[in-house]
Amino acid sequence: MNTPLLIDGKAAATRVLQQVREDVASLYEQAIEPTLAVILVGNDPASQVYVRNKVLRAEEVGIRSLEHRLPSDTTTEHLLQLIDHLNADRSVHGVLLQLPLPAHIDELRALQAINPDKDVDGFHSDNVGGLSQGRAVLAPCTPSGCLYLLKQACVDLRGKHAVVIGRSNIVGKPMAALLLQADCSVTVLHSRSQDPQALCRQADIVIAAVGRPRLIDAGWLKPGAVVIDVGINRIDDNGRSRLVGDVDFDSALNRVAAITPVPGGVGPMTIAFLMKNTVTAALNQSQAQRSLSEAVCPSIS
Numbered sequence: 001m002n003t004p005l006l007i008d009g010k011a012a013a014t015r016v017l018q019q020v021r022e023d024v025a026s027l028y029e030q031a032i033e034p035t036l037a038v039i040l041v042g043n044d045p046a047s048q049v050y051v052r053n054k055v056l057r058a059e060e061v062g063i064r065s066l067e068h069r070l071p072s073d074t075t076t077e078h079l080l081q082l083i084d085h086l087n088a089d090r091s092v093h094g095v096l097l098q099l100p101l102p103a104h105i106d107e108l109r110a111l112q113a114i115n116p117d118k119d120v121d122g123f124h125s126d127n128v129g130g131l132s133q134g135r136a137v138l139a140p141c142t143p144s145g146c147l148y149l150l151k152q153a154c155v156d157l158r159g160k161h162a163v164v165i166g167r168s169n170i171v172g173k174p175m176a177a178l179l180l181q182a183d184c185s186v187t188v189l190h191s192r193s194q195d196p197q198a199l200c201r202q203a204d205i206v207i208a209a210v211g212r213p214r215l216i217d218a219g220w221l222k223p224g225a226v227v228i229d230v231g232i233n234r235i236d237d238n239g240r241s242r243l244v245g246d247v248d249f250d251s252a253l254n255r256v257a258a259i260t261p262v263p264g265g266v267g268p269m270t271i272a273f274l275m276k277n278t279v280t281a282a283l284n285q286s287q288a289q290r291s292l293s294e295a296v297c298p299s300i301s
C-alpha cells in the first residue's frame with residue numbers, strides 16, 4: 001500500500017484563519033467590528049485554558065473579544081440575564097457559553113437562550129434543526145473542521161460509507177448530519193452498538209469521537225480507509241503525560257489511506273471554525289440590519 005497521507009490540521013487551520021482575516025478586514029471596511037462574547041462560569045482549569053486560547057486567537061485575526069467570567073455559584077437566572085443582555089447588544093455578533101457548566105445550572109435552558117443568529121457554537125435547537133434539514137446555519141465547529149479536513153484530503157465524499165463513532169450533541173450527531181449533507185451513507189456507532197468493530201470495518205471514512213484512548217486499532221479499519229481522529233485523551237506514558245487520540249495511530253498507519261494525527265489534526269480546526277462562525281454571524285447580522293433599514297427607510301432614487 002502507498003504511504004498514508006498525514007492530514008495536517010495546523011496547516012488547514014492556518015488557511016481557514018487567513019480567509020477569516022480577509023473577511024474581518026472587509027467587515028472593518030463596512031465599519032463593522034466583529035465581536036465575540038465568551039462566557040465562562042466557574043474555575044474549571046481546562047475551560048480556562050480553552051477560553052484563553054479562543055480569546056487569543058480572536059485577537060490574532062482582528063475579532064474583538066469580550067470575556068465574561070462568572071463565579072461558580074452563579075444562578076441560572078443570573079446567567080440568562082447576561083445572555084439576554086448580550087443578545088440585545090448590537091455590537092456583539094457571537095455569544096459562546098463555555099461548557100461544561102457547574103451542575104446546578106440548567107445547561108439546555110442557557111444554550112436555548114442564546115439568539116440563534118449569535119450562536120457561534122451551533123448548539124441552539126434552531127441551528128441543530130436547520131443543520132439536519134440541510135439549511136445553511138451556524139454549524140458546530142469541531143465537525144465543520146472535520147469535514148473541511150476530509151475535503152482537504154481530496155476525498156470525494158459522494159456515496160462513501162462514513163462511520164461516525166460517538167453520538168454526542170457536540171461532535172457525533174452534527175458530524176453525521178454534515179456527512180449526510182455531503183452525500184455520504186452514514187452509520188453512527190455508540191456505546192450500545194453491537195459489534196462496532198465489524199460495522200466500522202465497512203467504512204470508507206471513519207470519524208472517531210469517543211474519548212477512549214487508542215480504542216480503534218487496525219482491527220477496526222478497512223484497508224484504504226480515511227480516518228479523522230477527534231479524540232483528545234491525556235495518558236500517562238511511562239511517567240510522561242501526553243495526548244493521544246481515540247485511534248491507535250501506529251497500528252492504524254499500516255492500514256489507512258489518510259489519517260489525522262493527535263495533536264495537530266482536528267484540534268486546531270475547532271478554534272479556526274469558531275472564528276469563521278463569528279465572522280459569518282457578523283456578516284449575516286449586518287446584512288439583516290441593512291435589509292431592515294432599507295425596508296423602513298428606502299433610499300430615494
Ligand code: NAD
Pocket residue numbers: 142165166167168169170171172189190191192193196209210211212230231232233266267270
Ligand atoms: P462524549 O463523552 O459526549 O461522547 C462520547 C460518545 O462515544 C458517546 O456518544 C458514547 O456513546 C460513545 N462511546 C463510548 N464508548 C464507546 C465504544 N466503546 N464504542 C463506540 N462508541 C462509544 O464525548 P465528545 O464530547 O463527543 O468528545 C469525544 C472525544 O472528542 C473526546 O476525547 C473529546 O476530548 C474530543 N473532542 C475534541 C475536540 C477537538 O477540538 N478536537 C472537540 C470536542 C471533543
